[in-house]
Amino acid sequence: MHKYRFVFLSILLLSTGYQAGAQSKQEREYQEEATQVKQEIWDAKNPAFARTDIPEKYANESAVIIALNFTLGADHSRRKDHIAMTLHQRVKIQDKAALENYSEFNLQKLRSGGWRSGYKLTxxxxxxxIKPNGQQRDIDMNDAVSVKDExxxxxxxxxxxDLQVGDIIDFYVRMNKDASSFYSSPDPLDYSIGEKYPMLDFSLNVNVDRKMGVSWRYLNDDQSALKRSQEGDDYVFSIHKTDVAKVTDERWFYEQRALPTLRLAYNGLxxxxxxxxxxxxxxRxxxxxxxISVNASYATLPLILKGFPDLLDDYATRIGVRKKEMSKRAIAELAYYYIRYASLYKETGIGSSIEVGQQRKSYFPREHYTANVFRALLNRYDIPxxxxxxxxxxxxTLQDVVSxxxxxxxxxxxxxxxPMYCFMGxxxxxxxxxxxxxxxQQAYTVSVTGSSKEKNASFKKITLPISSADQNAEEEKINVNFAADNLQQLKIDRIIRVKGQYRFNYLDMLLYEDMLNDERNNLRVTSSRDEDLLAYGPYRKRSGEFDAAFxxxxxxxxxxxNSNITGEYGTKPTAVTxxxxxxHGLQKQNxxxxxxxxxxxxxxVKKAGNNFMLDIGKLITEQIALSPEERKRTYDINMAFPRTVSYxxxxxxxxxxxxxxxxxxxxxxxxDTxxxxxxxxMEEGxxxxTIRKVYKHQHEQAGNWAQMIAFMDAAxxxxxxxxxxxxx
Known part of the structure; x- marks a missing residue:
């Protein structure tokens, strides 16, 4: 349950890309290092990893983690940060579900970030x-099948x-990361202690070079469980626990708010x-x-600010009011949409390539950028x-911040x-x-205008609002007909309307091209599509490339x-007609x-003699069916947002x-939940x-789980x- 997740069905191993022309030499170096790591780990004399017996109380568990050890070392030299992480697990497989989990590992073996990213990983x-009779077999990693080889x-x-129920599987992952301090800081560590299987022995050891510095928090546990010391030039953090209970609350579960968690970020230079x-x-x-001091680095800031007055004039003309008569809230909302368009939908600088495919829809702006641009624009219209x-x-919470x-x-x-909350995600x-x-959530706020005294006096802590279940709604209207020539086939006509936070669930169903056209029409921008995408002049050939991508x-x-319908109904449609x-719902007033x-x-529909049986309940898409284990709840329930679904x-x-x-x-x-x-x-054949399902809150205490089960079971x-x- 930690940030560096290597276990169960998928193990992600990131490592450096090998340069063409030097493949054989670097492969030999890789194999030599792999042999050294193998000897280091298999030869270690850790008694926790020699154990083979399982306590009787865990006899009915799907699997038992006999030992789990996580180590991390971080040091700095010659403007390079070096991180070495090792995850070592020893697991007893006790049923077919666990056997399936551990029967195959997916590996991303080699990868590099390039010189701009300034990192490489190996x-x-x-x-x-280990068989029940003690026979031991090492898997030859050279037998791995290549899925991608670039x-x-x-x-x-x-x-x-030949992995079987009753076997023990013992595996490790070692990951080395070298990153240039000039380009990036090492990834922070968020390690939460707890797995889907019980652990007999857990240990964590983190060593950080003093030259790097570190900010840390240890959460949701007795602070004495974390041992801190200084050994030579290293800061050392260590945790050792035995008989760690399994975590069954995987649904709507925030592990960092519930499990013992070590959070660690590097201060760098x-x-x-x-x-x-x-x-x-x-x-503060x-x-x-x-x-606010980073404004000067935004070369596009003057251009964005310059373009808004004409847009505002046009908008005022459209709604038939003088610009001076427009409400400041209307100006602020229009400014928001304009900055969203300028920073996300259009291009502001020439690059080697411009993404206009489906990936483009998931773009998000730099928060500092949009916050500063928006603040500067509103200041011009005397909007505080x-x-x-x-x-x-x-x-x-704010008390858990390490970086x-x-x-x-x-x-x-x-x-x-x-107040008008303006977050552009x-x-x-x-x-x-x-x-x-x-x-x-709680938030810090501050005014960045006025004297230092006034700024300091404005600094405060507030609680941010929560949307309601009615505001976040999905409404479906479904018309069902039986095919005239085959009553066992349904013809389904479905209209889906979503508002509030629910609309983000359907981003994959939208096309960037259509969103761009809609955004341009809503704002009535005067530039052409190709001008917005910098596909003119010396870059005009891009226009044809964009047409092909669209x-x-x-x-x-x-x-x-097709995939969306299959996922929602649990059955693949025979045809989407x-x-x-x-x-597109890109503006809240539309x-x-x-x-x-x-x-x-x-x-x-299934035939039953001369009659037919209709699985009518399936028309509301698949509903949550809780397993016996899920009916017991230990930790609080944290959902994305309150919501309503109606059919x-x-x-x-x-x-x-x-x-x-x-x-x-x-x-x-x-x-209450x-x-x-x-x-x-019945009406005219x-x-x-009429069906309505409501989750009233984003958060529920664990004690309210029985109430939630009541209406989820009904669904x-x-x-x-x-x-x-x-x-x-």
Whole structure:
């Protein structure tokens, strides 16, 4: 349950790409190093990794981690940071589910980040199988099958032959990372202690060179469990635990807020100190004085600010008011959309390549950039602003910060007597909306105008708002017909409308080309598409390349739509006959994101003599079905956001048949955590179902889990309901 995740079905091994022309030499060097690592780990005399017996109380567990050891060493020399990590596990496999988990490992063996990234990584792995009779077999890593073999990207997989229930699998991963201090700091460490299987022995040892410095926090545990010392030139952090219980609360679970967690960030060359976290004063100074100092590095800032007045004039003309009569809130919202367009949708600088495919939709701007640009633009219209910083919910609280990089930065504008929260996280972001990860969190805010005394006096801590279940809604209207020539095939016409935080769930169903056109039309920009994408003049050949990329993305959408329907219903449609995004929902004052799908589906209707049985519950897509183990809850429930899902379903009864069993579809479960309600009525040969499921809060205490189970079970039970089409 830690940031450097190497276990279970997939093990990611990042390592350096080998240069063409020197492959054989570097491969030999790699093999020599792999042999040294193998000897170091297998020859280590750690009694925890010699154990083979399992306590009787764990006899019925799927697997038991006999020993897990994580070590990390960090040092600095010649403007290079070097990180070496090793994860070593010894696991007893006790049923077929665990056997499947450990029967194959997927490896990304080789990779480099290039000179601009300033890092290279090299990884090694070893696997050993111990049979119940004590027979031991080392897996030959040369037997790994290449999945991808490029200069800077080599992926492999290896199957563990003859692995059986009752065996012990012992494996390690060693990863070395060298990074230029000039380009980047080493990745922080977030290590949470707890796995899906119980652990008999756990140990962690971290050694950091004093020249690097470190900021740390140890959370959710007795502080005495973490031992700190100084050994020579190293700061040392160590933890040793025995008999660590398994973690079953994998759904809606923030491990860093629940499990014993060591958080560690390197101070780099700025400070050689060891500090217990990032204190409030350091954050205040950064927020008040340092963020705003980076404006000068934004060469595009004057261009962006220059383009807004004309846009504002056009908008005022469109709505039939004088610019001076426009409300400051309307100006602030328009400024938000304009900056979103200028920083995400269009290009602001020539590069070697410009992404216009599906990847482009996931772009997000630099927070410092948009915060400063937005603040500077609003200041021109005398709209007061504050800079704000908050910690994402999955990270923890303001008291858990170990690095300034833990924080999200954004603007709070005051166009009137109501604050306007302005966080720009992506192409679908709205003004006066926070991302789910920040809702309900505490934040620091400060005004960066005025004297130092005034700035310091403005610094305060606030609690950010939380959206409601009604604001985050998915509404589906579904019309179901039975194929005339085959009553066992359904024709489903489905319209989906989503608003609030729910719209981010459907980003994969949108095309960047269409989003760009919609954004340009909403703002009525005067530039051409090719001008926005810098595909003119000496770069005009890009226009044809972009046309080809857009055409490919549109063609690929057929597979995306098919996959989306399959994922939601748990069954692949026999055919998708229609798909259209009717509304992109890119501006909150316009219509919500709206999609229209038509498809045919087999497997929902089964013949029963002269009659037919319809799995009518499946029409609301798959619902959560809790396993017996999931019904016990230890830790609090942390969901993305409060939400409402509703379905209005019309089932057209084929002529010559009548429907029986609809009375079993009426359900109503409601409590303080949420609800599930369904009702039916017959009307002119149609069965009309109205269904509504609500999660009232983003966070619930573990003690409220039984209430959540009540309405989730009702939805799961509805999912299993059938009705009979009886021949008249």
């Amino acid at each position: 990884s090694y792995m070893g696997i050993r199988v 200069q800077d990207d080599k992926k492999q997989k290896i199957a563990i032959s 700025k400070s050689k100190e060891v500090t217990n976290g990032m204190d409030e004063e350091r954050i 100074l950064f927020l008040t004085y340092e963020i 602003t504050e800079l704000a910083a908050a910690v994402p919910r999955h990270v923890g 300034l990089d833990d924080l999200d930065y954004f603007i709070i504008a005051y166009p009137d007597d109501k 992506g192409m679908q972001s709205f003004p006066d909306e926070l991302p789910p990860r920040l809702e309900g 055409a490919k993305a549109r063609k690929d959408m057929d597979e995306t739509v 229609y798909f259209k995004v009717a509304e 219509k919500p994101l709206t999609m229209h799908q038509s498809f045919t589906m087999d497997g929902f 209005d379903i019309i089932v057209n009864i084929p002529q010559g048949y009548q429907l029986e069993g609809a009375e079993n579809l009426n359900k109503s479960v409601s409590n 949420g609800s599930f309600e369904s009702s039916t009525k 149609k069965l009309i179902l 799961s039970d509805f999912n299993k309901q059938k009705v009979l089409l009886k021949k008249i």
